[in-house]
Amino acid sequence: MRAGRMQHTDSAGKSELISPDRLMVMNAGRGFHHEERVVGDDQIEMLQIFVRPEAADEEPIVQFVEVDEIERNDQWRLLTGPKGSGAPTFVRQAVYLYDTQLAAGRSIDLPSKPGFDRWLYVFRGRISAGQHEVGTHTALMLAADQAEMTVTAVLEADLVVFLVDRNAKFSRGGTISG
Template structure:
């Protein structure tokens, strides 16, 4: 979430407020239900991403973590990774999620892992990537063949990048965020 607040409530009895400094990652799994509701009158700005797990019928797990917004100033902050990674939250898939705040004029190299594509998204602002301007709410895919891919912010910008192993095993059964 970049703006606003939402309340998450689920069938495991958890109820938490989500905001730009409180991240939730849900591995829904079997027999799990949840709902979110807007808290207050502020407009909500967020990304909600659904990821197919590596297997179906998994046990549900919901993770909440407090975020330090300064940890993403001019550098990539790791938010989520596969089970067994060093990420503060995990998903049951070969995916890593990073975000950053890049000041106007700043340049940053997209994180990379051998064999992983980068799915790059401009949440707010505008950047130049490979000589083309990329505005807010626009996404690009950068393949693994270009490990040193830089972006430069034209204005203060908020960026998200997913490192995705397109060859990873996944399930087409059950919940898509299991």
Template sequence: MDDSAPTRTQPQIYTAPRTDVSQNQGQFRIHLNFPGRAVPDHDDHGYGPLATVVESFMDPGTLIRMHQHRNEEIISWVPDGVMRHDDRQGNELVTDSDHLMVMGAGSGFWHAEETFADDPPLRMLQIFVRPHSLDLEPDIQHEPIPDAVPNEWRHLFGPEDGDAPLSVRNDVNFYDCRLDAGATVTLPSRPAWDTYLYVFDGAVTAGDDETEIGYTESGLVTAEDDVSVTATEESIIVAFCLNPDAPITRQGTIGR
């Protein structure tokens, strides 16, 4: 045996059940997922630049009145239905399965959200990224996104110097994937970065030991080996490939 040969470790996957942190405001309900809580003895509810991933529900005919955010990047991912946005900069935008919105709150950004009475019930993710610096220039991006291809990752946002359709002001890449039952993909990865997986719909197994991750459950992969994900039923999954050592700020209105 060659003692100088490198050893290949099994991927470390920390899993977390559906969050028990929620708020119910009647027509508007949220469940807050904290990626850092998946790791034992981790002293931060977030994980590096990823502060929280919020599962949000809005009934038809719901208005969330004009309010301000500061010092956080807020991404609205809508796999089905519509989320209507307006703001004090005069934007009136509709985010749906064909569009993604990134709101860089920076030093302060006022906006409102709404569903009309004839809109379908809305379930979406609102993702809170910690920016690298405080009081950046407020900014909003609202762009069409590539058509989804079954069983393939779709890269939707990333750092400002990347090639994703939209960008955030820190080291986070975001992907989504619609998996057929029995289909397998490899988690997005990058050397020295970690990957957070969230199952929006369905159920999957991950890694060589086939770790089970079910509906609205999550897993954090902290090793550099490739990790495969297999759908045990038709599934929608999202993944965040992020730099855990990126410089961060923690003064966001919600994410912190």
């Protein structure tokens, strides 16, 4: 979430605020329902990503963590990864999520892991990456076998990158965010 606030309420009895400095990662699981409602009049700006879990019908787990914006200035900040990855939150899949706030003129290499595709999303700003120059709300995909990629902020840029193992086991049963 980059702007606004929302109240999350779920069938496990949690009711917590989500905001730009409070990340929520939900592994929905079996028999789980939830809702989010906008708090206040501010416009909401966020990404909501659904990831198919390795297996269906797992127990639901919702995680909330405080995030410090300074930790992403001109460097990648790991937000989530598979269980045991060392990330502050986890998903039940071979997926990693990073973000950065890159000052105009600064460059950074995309994070990478062998066998993982990279999905880069420009939340705000303008970047050049290889032969591409793209702006706000644009995504680029780099296959696992593509060379390393350096990104340069043409204008200050708020970036998110997902590392995804498209060959990982996944379930088509149950919920898509289980």
